[in-house]
Amino acid sequence: MGIVVLLVYVDDIVIIGSDSALLGQLKTHLSESFHMKDFVSLTYSLGLEVHHSPSGIFLNQHKYANYLVATAGLQGATSVDTPMELNVKLRKEEDDLLVDPSLYRKLVGSLVYLTITKSNISFVVQQVSQFLQTPRHLHLAVVCRIIRYVQGTSTRGLFFPASNSTRLAAYSDADWVGCVDTRHSITGWCVFLGDALISWKSKKQNGVSKSSTESEYWAMSLACSEIIWLRGLLAELDFAETDPTPLHADNTSVIQITANPVYHERTKHIEVDCHYIRETFEARVITLPHISTGLTNC
Numbered sequence: 287m288g289i290v291v292l293l294v295y296v297d298d299i300v301i302i303g304s305d306s307a308l309l310g311q312l313k314t315h316l317s318e319s320f321h322m323k324d325f326v327s328l329t330y331s332l333g334l335e336v337h338h339s340p341s342g343i344f345l346n347q348h349k350y351a352n353y354l355v356a357t358a359g360l361q362g363a364t365s366v367d368t369p370m371e372l373n374v375k376l377r378k379e380e381d382d383l384l385v386d387p388s389l390y391r392k393l394v395g396s397l398v399y400l401t402i403t404k405s406n407i408s409f410v411v412q413q414v415s416q417f418l419q420t421p422r423h424l425h426l427a428v429v430c431r432i433i434r435y436v437q438g439t440s441t442r443g444l445f446f447p448a449s450n451s452t453r454l455a456a457y458s459d460a461d462w463v464g465c466v467d468t469r470h471s472i473t474g475w476c477v478f479l480g481d482a483l484i485s486w487k488s489k490k491q492n493g494v495s496k497s498s499t500e501s502e503y504w505a506m507s508l509a510c511s512e513i514i515w516l517r518g519l520l521a522e523l524d525f526a527e528t529d530p531t532p533l534h535a536d537n538t539s540v541i542q543i544t545a546n547p548v549y550h551e552r553t554k555h556i557e558v559d560c561h562y563i564r565e566t567f568e569a570r571v572i573t574l575p576h577i578s579t580g581l582t583n584c
Contacts, residue, residue: 300331334402335443342450345403346443354396355437358389358430365438366431369410374428375466376413381424390421393429400436403443407432408488409474416465416490444483451480454516454531457577458509460491460501469494471501475509477516485512502537503556503563506544509533510566517571530570534577541574 290303290312299316303309316322328336333350336343355361384390397411410432417425456477464472470493476486487508495501510533517527535541544563566572 295332298331300328333399340448342445342447344443344445346441347400347403348440348443350396351400351436351440354393354400355433355440357396358393358433360430360433360437363430363434363437366434367438369407369432369435370413370428371431376417376425376428378417378420378467379422381422384421384423384426387418387421390426390429391418393426393433394418397429397432397436404436404439405444405476405483405486407436408486409472412472412488412490446482447480450482452520452525452527453529454479454513454520454527455534456509456513456531456572457534458502458505459536459579460495460498460505462495462498462501465490471495471504473501473505473508475505475512477509477512479516485516487512499537499539499543500556502535502540503543506533506535506540506563510563510572513572514566530573532575533572534575536577536579538576541576544574 290301290305290308292312293300293302299322301309301312303312313322313324317324327338329338330336330349333347335346335348337345355363394411394414397407398415401408401411410428414425414429414432454477456475458473458475460474461472463469468490471491473487473489473491477484489508491501491504495504513531513533517531520527544567563572567574
């Protein structure tokens with residue numbers, strides 16, 4: 287059975303499907319009711335560029351990135367290799383306030399939109415998004431550095447191979463007490479469909495975690511929710527996952543607590559997430575392979 291997905295934004299329509307005959311019928315039906323112009327193959331939509339090749343589909347936002355560079359007045363600036371300097375911790379009340387915060391807000395909003403195809407700036411964009419209400423000169427300098435990085439990487443994006451697997455794999459991590467103002471940790475996770483990155487998130491956690499293990503639990507819980515949603519979506523598209531989805535983590539304590547009920551008494555303060563992850567693990571919806579990193583804090 288053919289699958290058709292219809293995406294509508296104001297007066298722009300994108301139709302995606304696996305059955306060309308069904309796509310033709312739908313376009314004919316729509317054209318009978320609306321005045322339409324059919325561009326046949328999707329190449330550009332809402333700042334998103336689509337490049338087709340026999341090996342797959344490549345998405346980027348090259349033109350939109352150039353527009354952002356021009357908006358910031360950085361056309362002649364030198365690009366940088368990283369979006370943020372190493373070990374920089376931004377504070378809410380550091381340096382002088384911007385007299386007019388409108389440019390800062392506009393640039394950050396545009397950077398948020400760029401994360402559609404640039405997952406590698408998600409963390410730093412999350413960092414500068416915290417200061418939209420009262421941005422300061424230092425915050426604007428960090429935003430300009432991100433844009434200089436974007437300038438040098440504007441042609442990079444996401445690639446979706448034509449012969450891709452439909453197996454999901456996820457990775458989660460947390461930056462314990464990463465926010466110096468609130469001491470909240472930062473959640474980070476990403477999900478791959480075969481070799482294609484399809485979902486990711488960088489977000490400050492809602493509360494203060496008493497340990498790195500607790501912050502990792504919060505991150506794993508959010509990643510687990512995304513896995514369940516994506517597995518349900520794949521099932522609706524007739525690509526149901528029968529094998530459990532690996533959720534990779536670098537904290538051995540989190541893995542042990544999930545897999546071994548004996549540890550439960552020590553973790554009552556994170557009981558809800560503990561039960562949620564354990565039930566998902568015991569139902570074989572996920573597995574928890576350990577992945578080592580050079581910055582592991584167990």
